[in-house]
Amino acid sequence: MAGGESGRPSIYPTLRYADARAAIRQLTEAFGFTERAVYEGEDGSVAHAELVQGNGAVMLGSKGGGGRFDEAMGSGGVTGVYVVVADVDAHHRRAVEHGAEILMPPTDQGYGSRDYMARDLEGNVWSFGTYAPEVGG
Numbered sequence: 330m331a332g333g334e335s336g337r338p339s340i341y342p343t344l345r346y347a348d349a350r351a352a353i354r355q356l357t358e359a360f361g362f363t364e365r366a367v368y369e370g371e372d373g374s375v376a377h378a379e380l381v382q383g384n385g386a387v388m389l390g391s392k393g394g395g396g397r398f399d400e401a402m403g404s405g406g407v408t409g410v411y412v413v414v415a416d417v418d419a420h421h422r423r424a425v426e427h428g429a430e431i432l433m434p435p436t437d438q439g440y441g442s443r444d445y446m447a448r449d450l451e452g453n454v455w456s457f458g459t460y461a462p463e464v465g466g
Contacts, residue, residue, distance in 0.1 A: 342387045342410045345402045346451050349375035349391040355450055356380055359427030360412075360457070361420060362387070370394055382412050409454040413461045417443045420457050 346352040353375070356362040362380040370376040374391035387410065392399065414420045417435045424447050425431060432454065433446040444458030 338385050342408060343398075344387065344389045344408050344410075344453060345392045345399060345405075346375075346389060347392050348450070349378065349389055351450055352389060353378055353380065355427070355429070356387075359424045359429045360447070360455060361414075361423060383414075385412065407452040407454060409456065411456045411458065411460075413459065414457045415459075417445060417458055421445045424457075 344352070353364060353367065357364055357380065360382075362382050365379040365381050365386065367378040368376045370391070374394055376390055376394055378389050380387050380389070390399070392403075421431070421435050424445075430448040431445065432448055433444070435443055435445045437443050438458075438460070440460065442458045442460030444456055444460065446454060446456045448454055
């Protein structure tokens with residue numbers, strides 16, 4: 330069964346971090362993700378991690394771990410990820426309490442969403458808001 334049909338997301342943003350453990354800490358503490366799995370490489374680096382938020386997830390790992398994906402991502406720039414949250418203002422307060430760099434405070438958008446934007450420790454841009462477009466049939 331393809332992703333999405335079984336209740337699992339069919340798209341997983343995947344990020345690489347120089348300090349994946351610090352990224353996991355920030356994403357869980359400041360942005361409310363839940364750690365689902367963390368697999369270590371032989372050198373103690375994060376070979377693969379899965380963090381969940383609502384019914385979505387991101388995958389991440391340490392830069393420099395080797396392998397084709399790490400090689401392909403080696404010269405990649407920052408990533409932007411949008412995450413749907415129920416209470417934007419409470420989510421924003423939590424991020425601020427944990428020292429997240431806020432790029433845009435909670436703002437009502439013309440298309441009916443309320444969003445805010447933050448940057449993680451390695452420059453990736455995370456947007457959190459109420460906009461949840463329908464996908465599929």
